Amino acid sequence: MSDDARDLAEAQRRHWQNTYTAHPGMYGEKPSAPAVHAALVFRAAGAEDVLELGAGHGRDALYFAREGFTVQATDFSPTGLEQLKRAAHDQGVAERVTTAVHDVREPLPLPDASVDAVFAHMLLCMALSTKEIHTLVGEIRRVLRPGGTFVYTVRHTGDAHYGAGTSHGDDIYEHGGFAVHFFPRHLVDSLADGWTLDDVHAFEEGDLPRRLWRVTQTLPR
Template sequence: MQSVLDAQQNHWETMFGKNSEMFGLEASYPAYYATALFHEKGVSSLLELGAGQGRDTLFFAHNGLHVSALDYTQKGLDAIANRAKNLNLSLSLCQHDVRKPLPFEDASFDACFSHMLYCMPLSTADLEFLNGEICRILKPGGYNIYTVRHMEDSHYKQGIHRGEEMYEMGGFIVHFFSSEKVQSLTKGFELIHVEKFEEGGLPRKLFCVTLKKM
């Protein structure tokens, strides 16, 4: 099973290599929501996890945030770097597997953002570890905003079952969340807000979760 999950890196590298605008260029709804909240709360330094090809990364940087972006794939980071250069935007990029400790000191960031990273092929143990790492690198009172596909999504229980609530379709493994799982991943945080929203032509059905470090 672990080898199946590990192979996702190569799959994403291949897909990003084939399509430089796989998720489009327009920032996501959660990025607009997060930016408004960050400006209201005086957030300056932001860590984005699972940056993909940078549609949200560049939006954050354009709106005055100091962005450090991590992704599993080098092709995604190369795409972000090229677009940032063309737009004259400054940001920090790093290839990283979020199942390993985040490469930052304690209390380094005001906020963390990730769009659909939590529904990648990460086990519950992986997610608990990641949440602990995010809590560690956030300053007291820092925000963690993440999105994840939930069990009302039409792809839930479709394709090949890959353990827990993970299913593989078209080569992609998705971890679907229940409300209970959202509640379980709050150690060290206050759960501020959970919003349901839809994205894409299917459409994908997601939670947008806002946590605040206690």
């Protein structure tokens, strides 16, 4: 990692720590629409355990747990995960949720073929380089069992903030202290190499609105 990339990564870590500290439970308790979709997909595939990357304060991880899945939730913000653990206890699902502080630039702290499904809502479009994203998807492939499903969402190059703010290169733009890697379609296709690309669904979220893709892909058995 270059010094500039390392500085950006550390700045983003501080940004999220400060954000979760200042705004506990900032996304509320209601699950995201992609998580509701993912739960249906995971259940149809017979999944029992879910790994969520970039879980934040846990609205989606907690939803998966309430739906009966065993959930492993990771994030690089200890503050967000502490909020998740408290909420899991309050909601009576603590026995189905484990957490781990983890930066996805590092190998996933899980054995090979150890989870049925992986979910990541806007995690892949954080301040990660294209190379780091490919490496992460390789790690996801490693920890998924054969036939496992990966559902992720990303902001794409049709988003209103694409090209706005400070450019960090590699389609990464920082706006309001928040850096985003905006995905071109060819990046989605390349990340599905060796997988079955089940669905690429365009949707909008938030007040801007943010424009995203929800991607569902499956490992061969």
